[in-house]
Amino acid sequence: MSTRRHLTRRLTQLYAGLALYGASSALLVRSGLGLEPWNVLHQGLAERTGLSIGVVLTLLGAAVLLAWIPLRQRPGLGTISNVLVIGMAMDATLVLLPGAHGPVARVTLMVTGIVLNGAATGLYIAARFGPGPRDGLMTGLHQRTGVSIRLVRTAIEFAVVATGFALGGTVGIGTLLYAVSIGPLAQLFLRVFAVPPASGGSTVVATGQPRGAILRP
Numbered sequence: 001m002s003t004r005r006h007l008t009r010r011l012t013q014l015y016a017g018l019a020l021y022g023a024s025s026a027l028l029v030r031s032g033l034g035l036e037p038w039n040v041l042h043q044g045l046a047e048r049t050g051l052s053i054g055v056v057l058t059l060l061g062a063a064v065l066l067a068w069i070p071l072r073q074r075p076g077l078g079t080i081s082n083v084l085v086i087g088m089a090m091d092a093t094l095v096l097l098p099g100a101h102g103p104v105a106r107v108t109l110m111v112t113g114i115v116l117n118g119a120a121t122g123l124y125i126a127a128r129f130g131p132g133p134r135d136g137l138m139t140g141l142h143q144r145t146g147v148s149i150r151l152v153r154t155a156i157e158f159a160v161v162a163t164g165f166a167l168g169g170t171v172g173i174g175t176l177l178y179a180v181s182i183g184p185l186a187q188l189f190l191r192v193f194a195v196p197p198a199s200g201g202s203t204v205v206a207t208g209q210p211r212g213a214i215l216r217p
Contacts, residue, residue, distance in 0.1 A: 006198035010127045013193060014078055015085065017123030022054070022089025024120055027113030029053065029090075030097050031106045034174030036117070036182075037157040037164075038134060044167025054091030058083060064133040071140030076130020083133060110174045118182055122189020 028035050035043060039053070042060065046053040061083040065075060100106045124132075131139065138156060142149045165171045 118185025
């Protein structure tokens with residue numbers, strides 16, 4: 001694969017993955033059966049502030065990115081794009097997508113949202129343009145404290161779910177199903193969307209890419 005085609009594919013994967021991530025998160029919102037951990041917090045803050053969930057996602061993502069400074073993390077193109085694209089895609093999908101009525105429609109939206117979220121994660125991470133702001137927070141805290149990534153991630157996600165739920169965010173079967181399935185789904189789609197190396201070049205251009213990271217919007 002030529003260098004130009006290689007870069008084009010990676011950029012396409014990056015932005016397709018980010019847009020799909022926002023859209024898939026909107027499906028979970030419309031299902032009403034539970035959100036991803038960080039979106040529980042985003043929804044709770046949206047309920048309290050009157051802002052859209054996409055705007056809250058963007059603002060909080062920017063705030064989390066500021067926390068990278070003392071953690072000495074370096075953002076990539078994917079990091080900045082994460083902050084700007086996902087919230088817009090999520091809000092746009094929510095405008096176009098009506099609410100679900102009846103258990104079959106709601107479960108269908110939930111399952112579709114989780115699977116597409118896994119595909120979006122694979123697309124985005126396989127593009128190798130740097131981690132999302134919340135993943136960088138996780139890996140930065142791991143590097144600065146020496147606490148395992150698993151424990152740091154668990155602590156952060158427990159905190160955001162508890163806070164979001166207290167603020168009015170939706171926690172339900174979708175939250176649990178997402179937690180147990182997103183890892184295997186992301187791993188599957190990382191293999192599906194793996195980008196072959198460019199001819200005569202290296203694919204490693206992103207900085208701060210966490211090993212085995214899972215995208216958090």
